[in-house]
Amino acid sequence: MRINVTLRSGEQKAVEASPGQSLKAALMAGGAGEVDALTSCGGCCSCGTCHVYVDESDMPRLPAMSSQEDDLLFVRDDRRANSRLSCSVPLSEGMDGLRVTIAPEW
Amino acid sequence: MPLDTTIERPKHVKPDQVFDLDIFLDKDLLQDPHKGYRALQQKAPEIFYTCRNGGHWVVMRFDTIASILRDAEHFSSKELTIPKSNSDNVMLPLNLDPPEHAGYRAALMKHVNRKFVDALEPELRKRANELIDEVIAAGECDFSERLGAAFPVSVFMDFMAMPRERFDEFRGIVHEYFSPISNARYLELQSTIISVIREMIAARRATPGEDLLSKLMEESVRGRPLTDAEVESYGFLLFLGGLDTVANALTFSFRHLAEDAPLQARLVADPSRIPDFVEESLRCFGVVHQTRIVKKDVDIDGVHMREGDMVSCALPAAGLDDRKNPDPERFDIDRPRREHLVFSTGAHTCIGNVLARAEMKVFTEEWLKRIPSFRIPETGRLVWRAGQVMSLQSLPLEWTRGGK
Ligand code: HEM
Ligand code: FES
Numbered sequence: 001m002r003i004n005v006t007l008r009s010g011e012q013k014a015v016e017a018s019p020g021q022s023l024k025a026a027l028m029a030g031g032a033g034e035v036d037a038l039t040s041c042g043g044c045c046s047c048g049t050c051h052v053y054v055d056e057s058d059m060p061r062l063p064a065m066s067s068q069e070d071d072l073l074f075v076r077d078d079r080r081a082n083s084r085l086s087c088s089v090p091l092s093e094g095m096d097g098l099r100v101t102i103a104p105e106w
Numbered sequence: 107m108p109l110d111t112t113i114e115r116p117k118h119v120k121p122d123q124v125f126d127l128d129i130f131l132d133k134d135l136l137q138d139p140h141k142g143y144r145a146l147q148q149k150a151p152e153i154f155y156t157c158r159n160g161g162h163w164v165v166m167r168f169d170t171i172a173s174i175l176r177d178a179e180h181f182s183s184k185e186l187t188i189p190k191s192n193s194d195n196v197m198l199p200l201n202l203d204p205p206e207h208a209g210y211r212a213a214l215m216k217h218v219n220r221k222f223v224d225a226l227e228p229e230l231r232k233r234a235n236e237l238i239d240e241v242i243a244a245g246e247c248d249f250s251e252r253l254g255a256a257f258p259v260s261v262f263m264d265f266m267a268m269p270r271e272r273f274d275e276f277r278g279i280v281h282e283y284f285s286p287i288s289n290a291r292y293l294e295l296q297s298t299i300i301s302v303i304r305e306m307i308a309a310r311r312a313t314p315g316e317d318l319l320s321k322l323m324e325e326s327v328r329g330r331p332l333t334d335a336e337v338e339s340y341g342f343l344l345f346l347g348g349l350d351t352v353a354n355a356l357t358f359s360f361r362h363l364a365e366d367a368p369l370q371a372r373l374v375a376d377p378s379r380i381p382d383f384v385e386e387s388l389r390c391f392g393v394v395h396q397t398r399i400v401k402k403d404v405d406i407d408g409v410h411m412r413e414g415d416m417v418s419c420a421l422p423a424a425g426l427d428d429r430k431n432p433d434p435e436r437f438d439i440d441r442p443r444r445e446h447l448v449f450s451t452g453a454h455t456c457i458g459n460v461l462a463r464a465e466m467k468v469f470t471e472e473w474l475k476r477i478p479s480f481r482i483p484e485t486g487r488l489v490w491r492a493g494q495v496m497s498l499q500s501l502p503l504e505w506t507r508g509g510k
Contacts, residue, residue, distance in 0.1 A: 041455035044176050071208040075216040106220060
């Protein structure tokens with residue numbers, strides 16, 4: 001499966017991914033390393049640095065957000081309705097072609 | 107620390123998993139704790155149990171440490187002291203486990219973040235220079251005391267908007283708190299710190315300000331406003347978490363820099379490399395050993411950890427792991443890749459890490475502008491403290507009087 005990502009520079013990339021991976025892990029492995037900040041919590045839904053915007057039309061394909069993810073997103077003043085923490089989005093077959101944009105550095 | 111808390115080997119620990127180490131008093135650690143942990147990493151079992159200090163596991167490899175700190179199902183933060191403190195005091199958000207933890211963490215992260223640090227930076231610069239002013243003419247100082255302890259205190263007082271007149275009083279408390287003192291005195295100083303924070307909360311009730319404490323007093327967790335006791339708990343953790351740690355990390359980095367004249371010259375010529383210097387220094391000279399208590403039996407690499415066991419994750423050793431950083435003992439600001447766990451990982455990853463990095467960067471920049479060349483005098487003696495938070499209690503430095 002593939003994920004289409006827009007980097008902070010505006011550059012677009014298609015990233016190979018596999019079901020079971022987290023969205024963040026797939027982005028990192030696929031050359032969108034900027035999603036992983038120096039100050040990251042290591043993918044534990046605790047730092048808010050792996051923030052991405054998901055294309056509005058793709059939102060229904062994502063699993064629901066946990067209260068922990070919601071708590072953490074609450075601290076980001078650049079949060080939008082389509083915000084997610086990519087470490088907390090497990091990929092599944094139905095998510096092929098997902099479009100995401102890496103949120104500004106924080 | 108109680109005098110003798112050595113226990114018998116518990117039954118679930120196999121004899122070949124035992125390795126005798128006193129994390130506070132081991133001679134090699136007191137000689138040079140970073141060298142000491144690197145040596146242990148090579149000679150001790152990968153995960154071992156020591157019967158000293160109430161008995162606890164020690165984990166020294168990067169990957170194993172990371173997997174433990176990211177595993178909130180088996181490891182809890184309810185008890186973080188070795189030997190166990192059995193204390194009822196809860197530090198927010200440090201002692202909470204997920205999922206309860208996240209809301210309290212978020213309330214603090216909303217205010218202690220990159221924006222907060224960026225806004226603070228001019229003040230950091232000013233404070234660094236004021237402290238350098240105090241020592242520069244003499245051509246020598248004990249870095250640990252005059253700068254290491256004093257700089258983070260200045261910063262803390264700034265973001266808590268505390269009156270400058272209280273600086274000496276505060277520096278005194280901090281200096282004593284982190285030197286070897288009796289347990290009774292330790293607890294007494296804790297009460298002093300808490301009462302100062304309580305006093306400040308009362309003052310902010312009367313006249314709210316723009317400082318961190320005032321902001322936290324307005325904050326809520328999942329819709330419920332924070333109580334004064336909760337704000338106090340945050341204040342206490344910020345005090346403890348942000349003072350000794352930064353002081354020690356800064357002192358460790360200056361100890362290295364004092365002995366590396368070519369690096370001094372290089373950073374003076376190109377200050378843009380100072381962040382790499384800071385990061386390499388954090389990797390090589392970690393500060394905190396992060397503990398957890400096992401909350402559910404678990405097997406890791408053939409080791410059975412039982413509910414109630416204490417585990418010490420040697421974060422300073424993680425950066426020295428050759429499986430992560432080739433030639434780990436070499437101090438090299440040009441490393442293409444660098445991995446460490448100095449700020450922990452997982453749910454409790456240090457909230458102050460952006461501030462800590464900025465403090466170290468700004469201080470080093472300002473120092474090198476004014477004292478571009480310095481060294482440890484030949485008669486200088488380094489005094490280390492091992493244990494859960496490691497420090498260099500004395501670092502004598504000398505330079506040409508008046509700086510450059
Ligand atoms: C070089 C300096 C520092 C080091 C080495 C350090 C280290 C750590 C470590 C290892 C933890 C993780 C605890 C755990 O896993 O249970 C932590 C947590 C924390 N630190 Fe720092 N720290 C430093 C500076 C600071 C500063 C300056 C502040 C204040 C703004 C701060 C505030 C905190 C807070 C609030 C937590 C608790 C986070 C939570 O429980 O979710 N730290 N720190
Ligand atoms: S990596 Fe920390 S929240 Fe995702």
